[in-house]
Amino acid sequence: MERSEWPLWEIFIRSQHGLAHKHVGSLHAPDPEMAIKNARDVYTRRNEGVSIWAVRSADVTATAPGEKGPLFEPANSKIYRHPTFFPMPDEVKHI
DSSP, X not given: OOTTSOOEEEEEEEETTOSSEEEEEEEEOSSHHHHHHHHHHHHOTTSOEEEEXXXXXXXXXXXXXXXXXXXXXXXGGOGGGSGGGSOOOTTOOOO
C-alpha cells in the first residue's frame, strides 16, 4: 500500500427498524474515526441508521466459493442439529 493511499473500510449499518447490521458498502479513510464520520455522511443521509460499524477490509476473512462443499457438507450428516428433528408442542408459536 502506498503512503498516500488510505485503507479501505467495509461499512455496516443497523437501521432504525432492524436488529442486525447490514453491509452497505465500502469507503477509504485514514483511521476508524474518519471512517465512521464518512460512513455517516455517505450511507445515512436520510436518517435511516442508528449504529455504524467500520471494519478495515484487510481484517475481514472470508471463505472462497469453492470451499462451500467441504466447509458446510459435514453439518448435513448431523440431523440432530436441525430443528425438524425435535417435535414442537402446539402451544409454541413463531419458531
